Amino acid sequence: MMLEEIMKTDVVSVNASTSLGEAFKLMEKHKIRHLPVIQEDGFIEGIVSDRDLRDASPSIFNPSESVFAEKKVSEIMKTDVITALPTDFVEDAATVMVENHFSCLPIEHDDHLVGIITDSDLLKTLVRLTGADLPTSRLEVEVPNVAGMLTEVANLISEKGVNIQSVLVYPGKNPDKKILVFRVQTMDTRKLVQSIEDHDYLVKWPQLNSGMTL
Amino acid sequence: MTGKAVFVYSQEQLSYRFNENHPFNQKRLETTNDLLFTLGALKEEDIVKPRLATEDELLLVHTRDYVEAVKKASSSQSQASFASTYGLGTEDTPSFPSMHEAASWLVGGTLTAVDCIFNKGYDHALNLGGGLHHGFKGKASGFCIYNDSSIAIEYMRKKYDARVLYIDTDAHHGDGVQWAFYDDPNVCTLSLHETGRYLFPGTGSVSERGSGEGYGYSFNVPLEAFTEDESWLQCYEKAITEVAEYFRPDVIITQNGADSHFYDPLTHLCSTMKIFHEIPRLAHKIAHQYCEGRWIAVGGGGYDIWRVVPRAWSLVWLEMTNQTESVIHSPIPKSWIDRWQTSSPEKLPETWFDDYSIYPDIPRKKEIEKKNERTVQKALEPIFKQHKNVPL
Numbered sequence: 001m002m003l004e005e006i007m008k009t010d011v012v013s014v015n016a017s018t019s020l021g022e023a024f025k026l027m028e029k030h031k032i033r034h035l036p037v038i039q040e041d042g043f044i045e046g047i048v049s050d051r052d053l054r055d056a057s058p059s060i061f062n063p064s065e066s067v068f069a070e071k072k073v074s075e076i077m078k079t080d081v082i083t084a085l086p087t088d089f090v091e092d093a094a095t096v097m098v099e100n101h102f103s104c105l106p107i108e109h110d111d112h113l114v115g116i117i118t119d120s121d122l123l124k125t126l127v128r129l130t131g132a133d134l135p136t137s138r139l140e141v142e143v144p145n146v147a148g149m150l151t152e153v154a155n156l157i158s159e160k161g162v163n164i165q166s167v168l169v170y171p172g173k174n175p176d177k178k179i180l181v182f183r184v185q186t187m188d189t190r191k192l193v194q195s196i197e198d199h200d201y202l203v204k205w206p207q208l209n210s211g212m213t214l
Numbered sequence: 215m216t217g218k219a220v221f222v223y224s225q226e227q228l229s230y231r232f233n234e235n236h237p238f239n240q241k242r243l244e245t246t247n248d249l250l251f252t253l254g255a256l257k258e259e260d261i262v263k264p265r266l267a268t269e270d271e272l273l274l275v276h277t278r279d280y281v282e283a284v285k286k287a288s289s290s291q292s293q294a295s296f297a298s299t300y301g302l303g304t305e306d307t308p309s310f311p312s313m314h315e316a317a318s319w320l321v322g323g324t325l326t327a328v329d330c331i332f333n334k335g336y337d338h339a340l341n342l343g344g345g346l347h348h349g350f351k352g353k354a355s356g357f358c359i360y361n362d363s364s365i366a367i368e369y370m371r372k373k374y375d376a377r378v379l380y381i382d383t384d385a386h387h388g389d390g391v392q393w394a395f396y397d398d399p400n401v402c403t404l405s406l407h408e409t410g411r412y413l414f415p416g417t418g419s420v421s422e423r424g425s426g427e428g429y430g431y432s433f434n435v436p437l438e439a440f441t442e443d444e445s446w447l448q449c450y451e452k453a454i455t456e457v458a459e460y461f462r463p464d465v466i467i468t469q470n471g472a473d474s475h476f477y478d479p480l481t482h483l484c485s486t487m488k489i490f491h492e493i494p495r496l497a498h499k500i501a502h503q504y505c506e507g508r509w510i511a512v513g514g515g516g517y518d519i520w521r522v523v524p525r526a527w528s529l530v531w532l533e534m535t536n537q538t539e540s541v542i543h544s545p546i547p548k549s550w551i552d553r554w555q556t557s558s559p560e561k562l563p564e565t566w567f568d569d570y571s572i573y574p575d576i577p578r579k580k581e582i583e584k585k586n587e588r589t590v591q592k593a594l595e596p597i598f599k600q601h602k603n604v605p606l
Binding site: 132133134135136137138160161162163183185186187188190205206 | 237297298304305306348355356357386389410411412413414415416417479480482
């Protein structure tokens, strides 16, 4: 999945001469923590965060400095902006954000702002990737860590005519095992569970004989 | 206000039948009605026959192309693309002859219930054939084709300009109704269900609160798997009391899915019959407290059709007609048991409550209770926040 599929394109931004007071209001109004600073044609000049603004604002113990709100964004913005490209993969963008402790990445095309992505966009994407946003049930199967297991279990599901919404594969605690997590488009998983168990795979969820282990 | 209640039912409701082995089995209606008749708690004169919903009424909520597809699928003109586009012909909602009519009868039943209250002077109306809460505007899902509750709510909005509180205690999230009114501030939906982390349909998290003008009018209380009576009831009482006081509805519609019971084969909650005594009791109280009695109740899920559903659904009618106390201290009538025992794969229950020995001790009990407590607190946050701003 590429960033262009999930990025926000109506970006709230400011320009270098916007006042800090104005920037503060924009962040509050839109409930956001970052404002890209751009020129009229969208060329990215910098970025300013709610933390930058707070660092620049007068201390509550010394509220006399009223000129703060009049200062320009250009005085405090960061100019070495790390950006991503619309065709970057979501997982790569996530790595960049984690490594740099960023909670957002502006997305550029030819140095011009075309979108933005935040940590909450990434979380929403994760929810979508796990298939939990569409009517589905969860089916968790432990299989031997050898080739072909996903195909075999998927075939058993297909035999019952049930559509698979999403699949996650992750290593089990025991390195000889893998866990397959399916979101399947059915309300009644009993036939699937029965068939998978009949083929000697361990169904971790749901357990037909009252699973009290979870 | 007459204090009168009406029971909506006719044979046509039994025609909503996918196939022999499908878990959604309307035999539940027969066993329930028979139990009530045997008790002498339901009489022929209490029953009103449902009408067939018109196509225009279906279109109050559903899209025209979906209704057309259902009609085609009913007369074996199904197309391969119907499964992915409209959810028709899938494992959960397979097509069957006259599907469109059968589903329209269930919708008509809930509309009849509405008319009985708003036109005919009844206080309460029960349509156990309704409660198909997974039906989407343009798609069948989770055993549901047309969403009778959504249509009835829109009908009440249009025809009677009523503010509607929808309360859904099915073990599965009431997704279809929630999404239909997600941006409508005049319809408030409250759903208590087993968490979607594992169970169908997966949605119904506390963070689903509505959108646009409807923000703050969708409430979800997703409960942990293996939740027991006490914790379930605590969350229910808290949620329904707070939401009713906050929203102050003109009418309530309760969806009484009976699949939160330990015996239910499709879900993983550990409640007993106890919650099915309390669910209608509190709904009844709320109806009189805020709505001059106006209360429509519908059925819903419930897949242990022998040990759970007949008792649970009878209790809704008994509560509506103030007959609970005179019935529940006696055993389940022997003649009812004798009549149905041969069809039931399980031994039929003899009392109105269950013994707690039906399920093993839950090792994570404490943690489950604590999580549920936090969930309901979080679900009701917008109400608590709003109250803080109200001058005392």
